Amino acid sequence: MSWSFETDPEYQQELDWVETFVREEVEPLDHVLGSPYDVTDPGFVKLVRPLQQRTRARKLWGCHLGADLGGPGYGQVKLALLNEILGRSAFGPTVFGCQAPDSGNAEILAHFGTAAQTAQYLQPLLANEIVSCFAMTEPQGGADPKVLTTTAVREGDEWVISGQKWFASNARYAAFFIVMVVTDPEAPPYQRMSMLIVPAGTKGLEIVRNVGWGSERAATHGYLNFDRVRVPADAMLGRPGQAFVVAQVRLGGGRIHHAMRTIGEARKAMDMMCERVLSRVTQGELLAKKQMVQEKIADSWIELEQFRLLVLRTAWLIDKHNDYKRVRKDIAAVKAAMPKVLHDIASRALHLHGSLGLSSEMPFASQVLASYFLALADGPTEVHKVTLAREVLGGYRATTDLFPAYHLPRVEAEAQAKFADLLAELAQELGS
Numbered sequence: 001m002s003w004s005f006e007t008d009p010e011y012q013q014e015l016d017w018v019e020t021f022v023r024e025e026v027e028p029l030d031h032v033l034g035s036p037y038d039v040t041d042p043g044f045v046k047l048v049r050p051l052q053q054r055t056r057a058r059k060l061w062g063c064h065l066g067a068d069l070g071g072p073g074y075g076q077v078k079l080a081l082l083n084e085i086l087g088r089s090a091f092g093p094t095v096f097g098c099q100a101p102d103s104g105n106a107e108i109l110a111h112f113g114t115a116a117q118t119a120q121y122l123q124p125l126l127a128n129e130i131v132s133c134f135a136m137t138e139p140q141g142g143a144d145p146k147v148l149t150t151t152a153v154r155e156g157d158e159w160v161i162s163g164q165k166w167f168a169s170n171a172r173y174a175a176f177f178i179v180m181v182v183t184d185p186e187a188p189p190y191q192r193m194s195m196l197i198v199p200a201g202t203k204g205l206e207i208v209r210n211v212g213w214g215s216e217r218a219a220t221h222g223y224l225n226f227d228r229v230r231v232p233a234d235a236m237l238g239r240p241g242q243a244f245v246v247a248q249v250r251l252g253g254g255r256i257h258h259a260m261r262t263i264g265e266a267r268k269a270m271d272m273m274c275e276r277v278l279s280r281v282t283q284g285e286l287l288a289k290k291q292m293v294q295e296k297i298a299d300s301w302i303e304l305e306q307f308r309l310l311v312l313r314t315a316w317l318i319d320k321h322n323d324y325k326r327v328r329k330d331i332a333a334v335k336a337a338m339p340k341v342l343h344d345i346a347s348r349a350l351h352l353h354g355s356l357g358l359s360s361e362m363p364f365a366s367q368v369l370a371s372y373f374l375a376l377a378d379g380p381t382e383v384h385k386v387t388l389a390r391e392v393l394g395g396y397r398a399t400t401d402l403f404p405a406y407h408l409p410r411v412e413a414e415a416q417a418k419f420a421d422l423l424a425e426l427a428q429e430l431g432s
């Protein structure tokens, strides 16, 4: 029997170091630099590279990676405890070499890449010398990848790609794109598509424009046009028709890693909310003394702790089974819970800070908006709830009877029958 909610003292020491390092050295980067993906920006080189050296020296670089890929092979539980600290800062994951979508792209390159692909793309990606982009969503649909229309047609020993992609994060900084394309339109829906690796700058690949969300400073989501873009036949990642299999490998990890970081973001709002209500006096007493305020604090704490336990348990299950498919239900639950937790806690924090909370001088409005990002990226909440419900219902059986299995008259009759002999014996004993 092993069931523990404690962190190894040795690893806790590392987490304590990370906590201070992120607060003092990494969070300030969010206020002086642009995008954490702009790896050629002189500011990035000057300020971020030295911090990355420190996390490497501390053996905290690439903690999502196994030892075979140069990481410490900590597994998902330790990664969760680390990521919930990194989630406080936009630059946190980059300084520790575990930023999305590069982490997921590295995962599929390691899993499906040929020797040539891993040498060309995986090694520099793991070292954060370059960043990458995953392009699946199209203007006409993202939640249902079966409607995607970008095609790749084989011409000689090349694939020729035509179509458009939408909301391809970090396209403007990416050295290469992993693009989901229809290669066999006649095949069953889940076998029609393949993944191709397209280097940035390939002729015919145009970033039509970069799209931002809300008040984001730099627009970083690419609207891409592929006008007969040619890549060699060996640019395929995985086998023809295997795109959904490849995508699932990256999305499983991607979703849970976002959730780990969301704990950090929500805790930041929670910390600020608690400080505020202990500091602000209204109508002769602290906000913290008012019951309706106390309810907000209590609800926030409960939601955050429930979510954190769900994330950690799911991380533990991934470590145990080493197979995202077996943990599909739990990952779907985490993905569906994540936006609501951040939305609700950040909204309460915003409200309790009054006009200051709503202002551009506080992070809450961005956090509330970020909750919508979490509800969309890697698939909308509804789709994950459908997955979850389907998996949960898979564990139940329908009854063909008019009344349910637990209909009281039935259970009572069954219980009477089960104990009939003993009850008869007892009646005799009591009667004699």
Ligand SMILES: Cc1cc2nc3c(=O)[nH]c(=O)nc-3n(C[C@H](O)[C@H](O)[C@H](O)COP(=O)(O)OP(=O)(O)OC[C@H]3O[C@@H](n4cnc5c(N)ncnc54)[C@H](O)[C@@H]3O)c2cc1C
Pocket (backbone or CB within 6 Å): 101, 133, 134, 135, 136, 137, 138, 139, 140, 141, 142, 143, 144, 166, 167, 168, 169, 170, 213, 221, 372, 373, 376, 377, 378, 379, 380, 381, 382, 383, 386
């Ligand atoms: C910040 C951000 C970054 C992103 N980065 C990337 C990226 O790097 N690469 C990439 O390929 N994509 C990326 N996306 C796209 C993302 O994956 C899609 O937005 C998402 O899959 C939804 O697709 P859609 O936007 O086309 O919405 P639609 O498919 O049009 O869905 C719109 C809405 O319809 C409802 N809906 C959809 N399906 C169902 C259903 N089955 N049941 C009930 N309701 C449903 C939901 O409310 C959903 O939000 C990103 C999105 C965001 C917001």
